[in-house]
Amino acid sequence: MAAATLNNRNLAKQLAAQEAVKLVKNNDIVGLGTGSTARFALMALAERLKEGLQIRGVPSSLATEAQAKALGIPLLPLGEVAQIDISIDGADEFNEELQLIKGGGGALFREKIVASLSKNRVVVVDSSKKVAQLGAFKVPVELVPVACRYVLDQFEALGGQAQLRYKNDALFITDNQNYIADVDFGLIANPEELAIQLNQIEGVLAHGLFIGLATKVIMATGEGLLVFEQSQKGS
């Protein structure tokens, strides 16, 4: 994509992604995130491959797998990888504790596996993603269809208002053949506690609260890059 055709927000996403890709070292196994910002990272990685960098990527979605293949990035299947050196992924929201909401694109389960396997978990965002408190973005939750009614009732019992996600007038189906519910819990006072509660619901495959799954957030603003790291307010 030519820089001249990018709007400011996309330029910010691209800048953050390019900065993250500088952290990738030769022979790394790289977790490939999903979404518009992660896609800029794929493109930057492909540029580095042309310059001689050797890596193998692990895709976090079928969409990312297709994009990576089209860019000539060698891939390893997620289910066979024991450890990932660095993952680069986007987020829908993050706070200064580096807690995230992810799953706007529906890829949260595989993204969570990629992040869990990764030594370094780098999140790339534009400044619209930074919040004081998580929750303006509804929490995406992937659920097994046969448990749908039960799971939706459990969200309600936790104070959440859930809507099943649709795409083109049909229920959205994930890469794992499940549904996504977008659950409005309002601003979330205690993301760790809510994450545990959601994990306890039978029929929930994964939820979009990523707690302790980011080591660094690279955020591009109009003025440049801001880097947030664990136990740091930003630099």
Ligand SMILES: O=C[C@H](O)[C@H](O)[C@H](O)COP(=O)(O)O
């Ligand atoms: O399921 C999608 C992912 O969690 C994305 O990483 C997230 O939605 C952010 O996407 P984008 O970079 O397009 O805003």
